[in-house]
Amino acid sequence: GAVVSQHPSWVICKSGTSVKIECRSLDFQATTMFWYRQFPKQSLMLMATSNEGSKATYEQGVEKDKFLINHASLTLSTLTVTSAHPEDSSFYICSARDRGITYEQYFGPGTRLTVT
Amino acid sequence: AQTVTQSQPEMSVQEAETVTLSCTYDTSENNYYLFWYKQPPSRQMILVIRQEAYKQQNATENRFSVNFQKAAKSFSLKISDSQLGDTAMYFCAFMNNNAGNMLTFGGGTRLMVKP
Numbered sequence: 001g002a003v004v005s006q007h008p009s010w011v012i013c014k015s016g017t018s019v020k021i022e023c024r025s026l027d028f029q030a031t032t033m034f035w036y037r038q039f040p041k042q043s044l045m046l047m048a049t050s051n052e053g054s055k056a057t058y059e060q061g062v063e064k065d066k067f068l069i070n071h072a073s074l075t076l077s078t079l080t081v082t083s084a085h086p087e088d089s090s091f092y093i094c095s096a097r098d099r100g101i102t103y104e105q106y107f108g109p110g111t112r113l114t115v116t
Numbered sequence: 117a118q119t120v121t122q123s124q125p126e127m128s129v130q131e132a133e134t135v136t137l138s139c140t141y142d143t144s145e146n147n148y149y150l151f152w153y154k155q156p157p158s159r160q161m162i163l164v165i166r167q168e169a170y171k172q173q174n175a176t177e178n179r180f181s182v183n184f185q186k187a188a189k190s191f192s193l194k195i196s197d198s199q200l201g202d203t204a205m206y207f208c209a210f211m212n213n214n215a216g217n218m219l220t221f222g223g224g225t226r227l228m229v230k231p
Contacts, residue, residue, distance in 0.1 A: 034218065043207060043221045044161075095219075102217055103149050103168075107161035113203075114118060 003027055004096050005110035013084050014116055021079045021111045023094030030096035033077040034105065035069060038091040050077045074099075084115040118143045118210050122222035129198045130230050136183075137225050138182045139208030149211040150184065150191045151219070156204040164206070167191065198229045 003026040013019045023033055031052050036044040048058045048069050051105075056069035066088075068080040079089055091112050095105040119142045129135035139144055141150070152164040167175045167184050174182050179199075183192045208222040 032217070034117050038159075041226075044219075046218060049216055049218060093159075093161065095161070097217060102213070103166070104163075105212060105217075105219060107153075107212075108162045109158070 002098065002106045003105075004030075004094065004106045004108040006092075006094055006111050009109060010112045010114075011108075012116060013113045016056040016083055018080055018082045019084060019113060021081075021092055021094075021113070023077045023096065023108050025075045025096040025098075025099055025106070028098045028106075029074040030077075031074065032097040034095045034097075035067075035077075035079050036093045036095070038093060038110075040091075044093060047079075047102070053065055081113065082089060085114075086115045087114055089115045118145070118212060118220045120208055120210050120220050120222035122206075122225050123227045124210055125223070126226045126228070128228040128230055129195075131198055133198055134194060134196045135198055135210075135227065137195075137206055137227065139191045139193070139222055141191065141208070141210050141222075142189065143189070143210065144214065145212050145214060147213045150182075151209040151211065152182070152191075152193045153207045153209060153221075154178070154195050154202075154204045155207065155224075156201075161207075166198060200229050200231060203227060203229045206224070216219075 005024045022082045033050045035047045048056045050056045050071040060066045071077040094108045148169045150167045152160045179196045209219045
């Protein structure tokens, strides 16, 4: 149980285009989902917290108009990178919190984004 | 704000031996959780072990155990009988129960288990 999927696992896009990454909780309801960014050989940095049915809360320094987050249902959150630049190339990881277990976060397998 | 520090960027251990990874944290909170996560080359984050701050007893999961020193704000991970599959990045993480259950990660320790 407690499986989180991400799609796509790897995406290449051109500068100036937008790309959407999906995060799904497959066997539980996730009232909260988290989006992280991880550069090579570095740690995970929290970008934003996504609550079902409400606006996402962004961490300081993260542009909310560039990284659009939508959490429309209890099993799906999406991250859209708009007007992508090469510096947006990174590994994006989502995690989801089971509504009944507040201390546990279940991580997706990550999405590698390459902007050319 | 909480900070988590892992002072060992890289470590290596011989197969079947024991290794300890260090982690310290800074917080003024009293109600929190601490975690160790493993990130193998696949980059999938895997929970290794969890410790509730209110519990004095150190958590143990098979070959993995922690040394939780609350007063010293230290949370080290001991891996016994190291296996080749333990080769990975290990992240220490802090969760404040009173702040939206966000995880704050340390910088990570790259562990190499040598045959």
